[in-house]
Amino acid sequence: MLIEIDFSSDEAIYQQLCNQIILGIATSRFTDGEELPSVRQMADEIGINMHTVNKAYTVLKQEGFVKVDRRRGAFISVDDRNKERARTLVEKNLRVLLAEARCRKLTRSDIFALVEQICDEYGM
Amino acid sequence: MLIEIDFSSDEAIYQQLCNQIILGIATSRFTDGEELPSVRQMADEIGINMHTVNKAYTVLKQEGFVKVDRRRGAFISVDDRNKERARTLVEKNLRVLLAEARCRKLTRSDIFALVEQICDEYGM
């Protein structure tokens, strides 16, 4: 499973968990249809509370990354609806991120190198 | 000044304020050396508490976007130290952002188009 949580981070645990799973999907470490550990099992593995995992799963479900089957439990199921909404969200976040990059004197080439590298990693 | 705060957002007000100012610097709406409204004046303009503005200024000061002179008050002063740390931070955030983009079926071209557009806006 390999979920890494930074307990000294200012980012919420459930948020880190969501990000890790989304990162896992993008890097094909998680495949469509793959089962996720139960909320209790995942909580035990990481050493956190069941409800924290449940919140992450609920968020991922609402965002269309996870579905639940009573018989099987939670599993990866990527819903590719809302491409335009996703583009708008990415654009907004990108705008903030690149603003800070520019202020820090990162160049256009610096940015493109990073984007290219990550796209390659994700097989885009 | 033109600071826009979304009070229904889940993003903290002081964080939105920081982002707006960084965005302003990147788009040259704020120039190096330009004075910022005092914490009390800015708070009045936006309709929020003085301490919320003070927190934003303090964060920006720590991050090297703002300096303070007793005589003049707060003003823009971009410190371009820590380019490598900035690159690491951008890379980490970019990785999460592009992971979600990929899951939403945004293509490499989609991403590059967005990055190109924003870089152009910022004159990078």
Add this chain to the structure above:
DNA sequence: CACCTGTTATATTATAAGTATAACAGGTGG
């Protein structure tokens, strides 16, 4: 029937955000 699944409810603690009021040190201009 025991055991697992997600889900819900409730309560508690801790932390952070935002507001409110007040005061202090220090520079500015009348």
Add this chain to the structure above:
DNA sequence: CCACCTGTTATACTTATAATATAACAGGTG
């Protein structure tokens, strides 16, 4: 000197959220 501005600090309060804890429920599985 004095009123007025600046950032800064301190304190207190309210609110919201995160995280934990304990418990229970509906439903599928062996």
